[in-house]
Amino acid sequence: MVNIRNLDPSASPLDYYGSELRRLREEAGLNQSQLGDVVYCTGSLIGQIETAKKVPTRKFSEQLDAALMTGGSFSRMVGLVLKSQLPTWFQPYADMEARAAYISTYQSQLVYGLLQTRAYARAVLSVDNPERADELVEARMDRQRILDREHPPVVCVVLDESTLRRTIGGAEVMRDQLAHLLSFLNHSWVQVQVIPFDSGEHPALLGSFTLLRFDDDPDIFYAESYDSGHMTANSQVIRERSVGYARLQAAALSREGSAALIERVMREQYGHQPGPAMA
Template identity: 65%
Template sequence: MPNNIRDLDPSASPLDYYGSELRRLRESAGLKQAQLGSCIFCTASLIGQIETAKKVPTRDFSERVDAALGTDGVFSRLVGLVLRSQLPTWFQQYAELEAKATYISTYQAQVVYGLLQTEGYARAVLATGMPPRLDDLLAARMERQRILERERPPLSLVILDEAVLHRPIGGWRVMRGQLGHLLGLVDRRWVGIQVLPYAAGEHASLVGSFNLLRFDDDPELVYTEDLISGHMTANPETVREAARRYANLQAAALPEGDSAELISRVMEERYGDQSGSDQHALA
């Protein structure tokens, strides 16, 4: 393991830089891997894996290391970059811009928007792509949600197709938790959730989901995804067309209060207490 550590190139990736800094600051503190592990309640092996960029650190791990080494938040700041680097390459630029946006408007036809997903729901969604490192990808997705906890989070307007509420991703228990989480966001000043009901019939985005990002000083962007990757454009005509369609969707969707009532009704009627049944009975 020591040879692997010496061969680590700090400039190769955020993960490599994190590992090299962890080793450097641990040694500066005069601690062996086992000693640091004892301080932060983990194994020396885990410390070694992170120092050699073989394992992705969590935010909790980073905060504990900062406390143990007195590094003034160095690793808590670095871990955001590390986790973002675990996202698919084609998605990383969008995640960076999403974190800088002042306004996020999204219509979701299939699943709950990533920023509003619970961990169980996100795991089930991500698993469908059969990623090689699901836990790392999940941690990266949950890290994205930290922008909603900022002192001034982006205003996030979310329209969910009613089908999203009924599609039993992860089983009834996960879905009940997910819908409950949406209801818990209703009173947040910076989050607005509307449901586009089946009764709306044909609507302005039958072609699928899309996101609009608005910034204080930069041009607005439209983001869409296909089976393989994502696409962003700041083309003014495309942005105007997307804004027009989003306004039509808002008009066709239920008001926020009625949307919350529908979410609550579906949660109780479709995902009520089924403790005696198999968790994936509805899947």
């Protein structure tokens, strides 16, 4: 029997999406299997999304819009759905990140979320939330859409060398991730630098942080702990961290030197790993 669980559309963006999908599908005179055939998925998946048991992707939403001729309604809704999958404490930062004109970040442990590959993100997000990995990965990938806007933010990223050498997801995942970082070498709006181990002490030894600048709003400083984030527009904090970030960039390798180090790590650490049968 088809699951016809009633949803409260006001309960969450996901519930609203599911209720709208059911309403418009029924108006079109299609059952779940028939709609699934049109958008190249199973009727079961349609049912899971209609009952808010599965989070839709942006591609799925675009296919729905075309199939049901909604004028882009699902493509607009899915952004809210995916953002709602982010941890509640992280959502205010995600809103600010999406509005920023300039993003300057230092990352001591992991590649910055906007520059992560899908496989790398999955490896990271599966550690604490394996049962929600699909939803969290889609939400992270959706955040990256700001880099593809007509007027994207300027993004300056300084990575500690440890982010290159910590094996996340295995050698193949790391090779692809480092290759992705190299793809930004000549990018107009994204700059990637690495601060090497031999640089010694530097202005960001206390941990990762991000500075957001806006065209018409005060700057924001953001840092996070294990399960919470902290944002402030305190002018003294912004002043100190801005100077610290400038010094950090000066201590880091140049864009070209950083690319050379990334290439060397790829070759030496991830280039020729034996497979399971050869180990």
